[in-house]
Amino acid sequence: MRRSWVLTMAMIGLPAAALAQTPPDAAPAPAPAPAPEPAADPGYDLRLRQVRERVEDLKGRVFDSKTRLMVLREQILQNLIVEARATITHVNDTSAALILEEVLYFLDNEKIYYQSNRDSALESGREFQVYSGSVSPGNHLLNVEMVYRGNGKVFSYLSGYVFRVKSSFPFFATKGREVRVKAVAYEKGGAAARLEDRPSVRFEMQQQKVVEGGAATVPGASPVPAVEGTK
Numbered sequence: 007m008r009r010s011w012v013l014t015m016a017m018i019g020l021p022a023a024a025l026a027q028t029p030p031d032a033a034p035a036p037a038p039a040p041a042p043e044p045a046a047d048p049g050y051d052l053r054l055r056q057v058r059e060r061v062e063d064l065k066g067r068v069f070d071s072k073t074r075l076m077v078l079r080e081q082i083l084q085n086l087i088v089e090a091r092a093t094i095t096h097v098n099d100t101s102a103a104l105i106l107e108e109v110l111y112f113l114d115n116e117k118i119y120y121q122s123n124r125d126s127a128l129e130s131g132r133e134f135q136v137y138s139g140s141v142s143p144g145n146h147l148l149n150v151e152m153v154y155r156g157n158g159k160v161f162s163y164l165s166g167y168v169f170r171v172k173s174s175f176p177f178f179a180t181k182g183r184e185v186r187v188k189a190v191a192y193e194k195g196g197a198a199a200r201l202e203d204r205p206s207v208r209f210e211m212q213q214q215k216v217v218e219g220g221a222a223t224v225p226g227a228s229p230v231p232a233v234e235g236t237k
Contacts, residue, residue, distance in 0.1 A: 090142065106123060106154055147175070
């Protein structure tokens, strides 16, 4: 009986002894050493900068192309929508007693022409064009401002005189027509009028039919009578 109990106890203690004799877990393998960094390429930064510059250049070209396309589109739309034209001409019909020093034109409150008499630019011709282009069909307002100086070579007392003339002229632009307006600067009242009251402006207008490549006079149409502008 005693031998059987000893044998049983030996059998129960066997697994513990076996566990005690099991070797400990193996230590974890060391982490691999980091790969050495590649040596710096002296030409890499240069190539990268060249690529960036190329990209910026392409962006600029794309922007310029878009801008040109937008301008072209607006021009095409304007040609399709704006079907009236206007030509405005200045005519100086004053005597030699007055010298035109400055001339300024506005169309619908937008400046379209300015010229001073520097280097006798306004004395070279008595008639010149100040505007020629498309306008929207409908009502328009033309304003002109002029500065005259008395010509002391004609009469010595005139050298101290300066005259300012302002005048306006409303007109209507018809679809498919070209309106031609002449602003004629002249002296009204004759010799009996005071010199300061003489400088004035009258307007002459004519409507013409717009045709391909230019304008043609409408058959049977007559020019609008001259109208003195309002000061």
